[in-house]
Amino acid sequence: MKNRIKVFRAMHDLTQENLANALGVTRQTILAIEKGKYDPSLDLAFKIARYFKVSIEEVFSYEGQLPGS
Amino acid sequence: MRRNSFYILAGIVGLALVGIFWLSVEIYNPTLITVAFIAGIVLLYWLRTRISDRIEDERTILISQKSAMRTIEVFWVVFFAISLGGRTRARCTGAPQTTPPAPGRGPYPARSSRFYADDAPLPDDLPLCRVQDVLRTAIRRVGHR
Numbered sequence: 001m002k003n004r005i006k007v008f009r010a011m012h013d014l015t016q017e018n019l020a021n022a023l024g025v026t027r028q029t030i031l032a033i034e035k036g037k038y039d040p041s042l043d044l045a046f047k048i049a050r051y052f053k054v055s056i057e058e059v060f061s062y063e064g065q066l067p068g069s
Numbered sequence: 070m071r072r073n074s075f076y077i078l079a080g081i082v083g084l085a086l087v088g089i090f091w092l093s094v095e096i097y098n099p100t101l102i103t104v105a106f107i108a109g110i111v112l113l114y115w116l117r118t119r120i121s122d123r124i125e126d127e128r129t130i131l132i133s134q135k136s137a138m139r140t141i142e143v144f145w146v147v148f149f150a151i152s153l154g155g156r157t158r159a160r161c162t163g164a165p166q167t168t169p170p171a172p173g174r175g176p177y178p179a180r181s182s183r184f185y186a187d188d189a190p191l192p193d194d195l196p197l198c199r200v201q202d203v204l205r206t207a208i209r210r211v212g213h214r
Contacts, residue, residue: 025126032128041127 001039003060005030008052023047072122079116082109 009019016034020027025044032038040048049056086102086109093102117124 026124026129029126029128038128044127 001060001062001064002036003033005048005059006034008054008059012052019051022051070116070119070121072120072124075116075120079113082113085109 005019009016014022016030017027020030023030023044024047029038029040033040045056045060049059052059086106089105090102093099093105
């Protein structure tokens with residue numbers, strides 16, 4: 001799953017640590033999400049989107065194929 | 070308390086437990102190390118709750134769960150293999166059988182091979198794993214002559 005967290009972070013002038021503290025996760029988790037090594041839970045994904053005051057689709061994009069398509 | 074301070078304190082507690090273990094061996098008091106170990110772990114768990122830096126979130130919990138699953142997967146294989154080896158060894162060394170021997174076959178010989186004379190033929194029902202012990206003992210006897 002791709003995401004634009006780094007872009008939104010830059011727009012809001014936030015470090016990974018600041019964002020992690022605001023969301024209640026570790027800096028390593030934010031780093032792993034930005035690098036695409038970890039997909040956040042639904043709860044965390046919504047928290048990220050709400051923190052940046054955007055919809056979840058603007059932050060995360062699903063690129064996998066649905067079965068049968 | 071910062072995370073690094075916790076790690077330093079954990080090292081100090083570990084060293085203290087090593088010292089208490091040594092002391093308990095010296096004064097032959099096993100209760101001391103038992104109580105000290107439990108107290109040390111409780112102390113470390115309490116200190117862990119005092120850490121101001123966040124060290125646990127959904128990702129770390131997931132990693133811990135996966136690590137625990139892998140550990141269990143590896144552990145049961147190793148544990149079962151060692152148990153099988155131990156059981157096999159117990160049967161080979163003539164440990165008391167829990168089931169009666171098959172009809173027509175006598176009990177396995179005792180661990181020591183002193184029951185066999187130097188020139189006595191090996192019994193037909195001697196397990197192959199015991200042959201090694203018998204030969205080893207015979208070679209030692211030849212060496213002592």
